[in-house]
Amino acid sequence: MPTPTEIRLNRAEQVLHVTFESGEHFALPAEYLRVESPSAEVQGHGPGQRVIVPGRRHVGIMRVEPVGNYAVRLVFDDLHDTGIYSWSYLHELGREQAERWAAYEQALAAKGLSRDPPRRG
Numbered sequence: 001m002p003t004p005t006e007i008r009l010n011r012a013e014q015v016l017h018v019t020f021e022s023g024e025h026f027a028l029p030a031e032y033l034r035v036e037s038p039s040a041e042v043q044g045h046g047p048g049q050r051v052i053v054p055g056r057r058h059v060g061i062m063r064v065e066p067v068g069n070y071a072v073r074l075v076f077d078d079l080h081d082t083g084i085y086s087w088s089y090l091h092e093l094g095r096e097q098a099e100r101w102a103a104y105e106q107a108l109a110a111k112g113l114s115r116d117p118p119r120r121g
Contacts, residue, residue, distance in 0.1 A: 006019040034059045038089055
């Protein structure tokens with residue numbers, strides 16, 4: 001299992017920097033982490049139940065909380081806090097970032113959704 005040697009949140013950029021024992025380093029934007037949350041709210045409770053989460057372009061991470069020796073819980077400023085990001089999932093998100101992000105943008109477009117939050121009127 002890949003194990004991080006450093007996890008650092010850059011609050012100004014809203015990017016989580018994760019460095020693994022292998023030397024791999026990933027810069028994971030808050031929006032990407034939010035829309036790829038491992039929570040049931042996003043992933044669903046079974047195959048084919050994944051939810052596309054729109055309107056999170058400006059989401060931020062308020063806290064990074066350790067969960068044992070295997071994961072972190074991210075608390076986002078939209079109050080989403082139910083995703084537990086295991087070391088292997090963070091590694092997977094880093095390695096697959098380009099493909100996952102492209103798929104997310106295609107899914108948004110297919111559903112006529114936007115990364116921007118809805119305007120308040």
